[in-house]
Amino acid sequence: MQAQTMVFERKQHVALISQDLPQMQPDQIRAHALCSLISTGTEGICFNRMFNEDSHWATWVRYPFRPGYSWVGRVTEVGSDVKDIAVGDRVAARRGHASEHILSDSEVVKIPDEVASDQAAWFALAKIAAMGAKVAEYHLGDDALIIGAGPIGQMSLRWAYAAGCRNVIVVDPISKRLGAAIDGGATSVIDQPVAGIESAVRGILGGELPDIVMDTTGHPAVFSEALRLTRDFGRMVLIGDTGHPEQQCLTSDLLRKGLHIVGAHDVHNTPQWNTSTISKLFFSLIKQGRFNMQNLNWHVFKPAECSKVYQMISERRADTMGILFDWSDQ
Structure with missing residues (x-):
């Protein structure tokens, strides 16, 4: 056959x-x-x-x-x-x-x-994004910034919302993506490139920067901007997998702000956190109305x-x- x-x-x-x-x-x-x-x-x-x-x-x-x-x-x-x-x-x-x-x-x-x-x-993109959510170590009331509202960004913001983040801010210069982000739980959206959005982010968070910043884009230039946008002692999660990692540059923000940088990838499976367990959770959240997959x-x-x-x-x-x-x- x-x-x-x-x-x-x-x-x-x-x-x-x-x-x-x-x-x-x-x-x-x-x-x-x-x-x-x-x-x-x-x-x-x-x-x-x-x-x-x-x-x-x-x-x-x-x-x-x-x-x-x-x-x-x-x-x-x-x-x-x-x-x-x-x-x-x-x-x-x-x-x-x-x-x-x-x-x-x-x-x-x-x-x-x-x-x-x-x-x-x-389910597979939700699983990849869930690897980022796991290492983000979200706590109730955290403020999260998701950079990129493409497919992985859409799943990432939904995990942050499901995890109980207080503010889930999504930034993407492609405005038509942001409607789907709001449907999925984004509390605020910024429709412009990530460079130069610090004042907008601080305006949303009462002068502060987010606890967790997640780069879902795969664009190497975003890496340094993500570091700039993370609060002191905050966590920056890299989930977008660029084909040109040599173009991702560390900045003085790493040492000056005492940042934690952690990478997340599809292959980081454990007996408790893998395609099977995450997919079953994903399906359960859809059934319960806690993961909006419309549009x-x-x-x-x-x-x-x-x-x-x-x-x-x-x-x-x-x-x-x-x-x-x-x-x-x-």
Whole structure:
């Protein structure tokens, strides 16, 4: 049996190809795709090869490269050893854009009936943002500044809101993103570039700077601005993964203000905090109405339109938020 699979065959070239599926084992399931969400930041960097060739990105992006890691499907077959998953269940998996996958039962998370598939598809980006929330060590009443209102920024501000932050300020020069930020729990938004916003931030916080600043952008120039905007002895969390880390510069703010800088990454899993545990929490918060996922998916495309999609990400990323591939009729 074959599946339709998306691949980057070389820089700035994507194709939809047919690929043989492996033989299903007793502890595996077969699932047909419903939708998959593009990680516009990560996949844009990979598609355009916007990274140093001696970076971890170059080690990862080898051709043919299979993009995507936010996949939702419906189970069509289960192996004899699978106990907790049934045919007809919807599942989320960290797999690439494809019409079908053979999956270990341990790598999927069941999606509750109350959670729509197009919202569940955000589970992987919510998980990445949750790694930032974990190391941010939010306390009730903290003031947080989230730099960037793209997909990771949207999930990051929602974790800060769910964690009980008093003020969740979001800054992004792309004003159309900020409506979704307010829907998600942002208490204040600033629609301008991060450089030069200190007075605006202090105005919101009664003359103070935030306890936690989170850089979700992946733009190296933001790093030094984030340090400038963090209060004395505060915490600056770096979650945006740039392809050019040599352009991120420390400033005197680190020593002068006694700052804590901590990095957060998708691979920082523990037995207690990983894709499975975070996804289940994410789905629970959606069910409870504590994670507003409305108005985040701005575009839906058929897989055959993949060339147009990645061109749009490359040329007009500011016009995008959630981009879904709809696999339902493949």
